[in-house]
Amino acid sequence: MSLTVLRTLGGGPYAEVGRPTVSASSPDGERVAIAGELGSLYWPGDATLTGTRGHRLGVYRDGSCEWLVQPRWPVRSLAFHPGLPLLAIGIGSYDGGFSFEGDLLLLDLGTGKVIEALGRNGREVRQVEWADTHTLRVLVAPLDDDELDEKAHTHSYPMEITGDDWTAWPRIELPHTADSMVEYPTPPLDQTLTEFEWSGRTHVWAVECLDDGRVLAALESRELECWGVDGELEWEIAEGSSGRQIALSADGLTAWVNSEWPDDFGTSRDLVLLATGQIIEEVEFDGATTMTSSLGWIALRGTAPKPGRLTLVDAFGDVAEGPELTGFDPANHPFAIRRATELLFLQGDEDKPWRNKWVVAVDPYALTVRRLFPLDWQGSRQLFGGPGVMLEDDLVHAGTVYDSSGLQPGGSFVVRRALADGSAYWVFTTDSPATAIGELNGVLYVGYANGDLVALDAALGNVRWRTRFTLDGQPAIPLSLATAAPNRLVIGTTDGRIADCRIRR
Numbered sequence: 001m002s003l004t005v006l007r008t009l010g011g012g013p014y015a016e017v018g019r020p021t022v023s024a025s026s027p028d029g030e031r032v033a034i035a036g037e038l039g040s041l042y043w044p045g046d047a048t049l050t051g052t053r054g055h056r057l058g059v060y061r062d063g064s065c066e067w068l069v070q071p072r073w074p075v076r077s078l079a080f081h082p083g084l085p086l087l088a089i090g091i092g093s094y095d096g097g098f099s100f101e102g103d104l105l106l107l108d109l110g111t112g113k114v115i116e117a118l119g120r121n122g123r124e125v126r127q128v129e130w131a132d133t134h135t136l137r138v139l140v141a142p143l144d145d146d147e148l149d150e151k152a153h154t155h156s157y158p159m160e161i162t163g164d165d166w167t168a169w170p171r172i173e174l175p176h177t178a179d180s181m182v183e184y185p186t187p188p189l190d191q192t193l194t195e196f197e198w199s200g201r202t203h204v205w206a207v208e209c210l211d212d213g214r215v216l217a218a219l220e221s222r223e224l225e226c227w228g229v230d231g232e233l234e235w236e237i238a239e240g241s242s243g244r245q246i247a248l249s250a251d252g253l254t255a256w257v258n259s260e261w262p263d264d265f266g267t268s269r270d271l272v273l274l275a276t277g278q279i280i281e282e283v284e285f286d287g288a289t290t291m292t293s294s295l296g297w298i299a300l301r302g303t304a305p306k307p308g309r310l311t312l313v314d315a316f317g318d319v320a321e322g323p324e325l326t327g328f329d330p331a332n333h334p335f336a337i338r339r340a341t342e343l344l345f346l347q348g349d350e351d352k353p354w355r356n357k358w359v360v361a362v363d364p365y366a367l368t369v370r371r372l373f374p375l376d377w378q379g380s381r382q383l384f385g386g387p388g389v390m391l392e393d394d395l396v397h398a399g400t401v402y403d404s405s406g407l408q409p410g411g412s413f414v415v416r417r418a419l420a421d422g423s424a425y426w427v428f429t430t431d432s433p434a435t436a437i438g439e440l441n442g443v444l445y446v447g448y449a450n451g452d453l454v455a456l457d458a459a460l461g462n463v464r465w466r467t468r469f470t471l472d473g474q475p476a477i478p479l480s481l482a483t484a485a486p487n488r489l490v491i492g493t494t495d496g497r498i499a500d501c502r503i504r505r
Contacts, residue, residue: 092124201496218243373422426461447478
């Protein structure tokens, strides 16, 4: 089996870096380096990917991305070496409590090799500038905010680093302080980029394939958009909200979209006519909710940590109050299940909802909640929820195992379970959280936060193939996906692009 990207929707120049923050041009004008931010992979209904790095640095030549780097901290400053194929990168940020963390990165423009020049002794490097071929001038933050009191956030220590051979990848020891401190400015974007119209696309949270070949996408800063079979944008609903989830109607003519407005505007659920993009029904809420769908029904669950009643919406758009579920939190309870034949949720204890979680089914007619089986098939662990898909009478779902030290090796899982009693047929484990799951022709396709795309045999759970997903030759993270017969896989990425792919068996 193999995967071929036929076309990329929502792309464009410099799409890999998200929203630009700082840039620099090489002395010969052949390259431009652009740092950007994709933003946090979090919304109130899903925090399973919190902590995934959203910082990006792209080096472009003739409009193509030559190298793509994912630094640990935001990029503060960039400087091309005046003679060598070398880029100095200052990174760092305040940790929110005490210290200024960061490093000085050196990127070899010939090989793509990156080193952390300060290593364990790193701190925020706020500005870099080559004085000559041997000397790099830097502005370095103090070690912590006690050192300069209030000035620690606005003033820096100027230092010079001299090296006879910068291609030897030196390890640099910075002195604790310098003789003086200076105020440092915010680095500007390169003039050529300030005139560029940035799309601002990031985080394609949901995608769907329509029967007529069109593609729907819900993403950050755009509630919903529709791409035609010719690859052109047919319509979009923007208006300042961000799309989170999509639920297609059985007839394929309409779709509910779960959208979130900025903090003070609440959230809404819009029923959209797919032929035109017209909003024909709207259900508004004061706070964020997650949306679950099944057989023409959608159920909306508030993301507050206290118990609350579901809101049910039938196929005609009529709204009714549903049964009560225990509290929600965005790390423990995400459970977006494709092709669900019932309205499925995760429910924990009354006073501590993150404990003793069960998979439950809500009956929208009887307004009852029925326990199916514990989320943990082994019975002794705290598991976080994740995406999934129904396969006949079985449920495939992903998640991670809680550990106080963070995700451990093998702590991410995909499991196939009998819907009747929750027994596990097979379990596939890896080291990165799953972002999305789809199924086609007996094969499960799973996207991961580290950029992996894995194809699993749905019956046995063994790996058919595994690849690091790329677009235009550079790594991209699959955040959402959808399948369509006979061999189509559509992938939404964290950088706002949508890959329309063909699967070869």
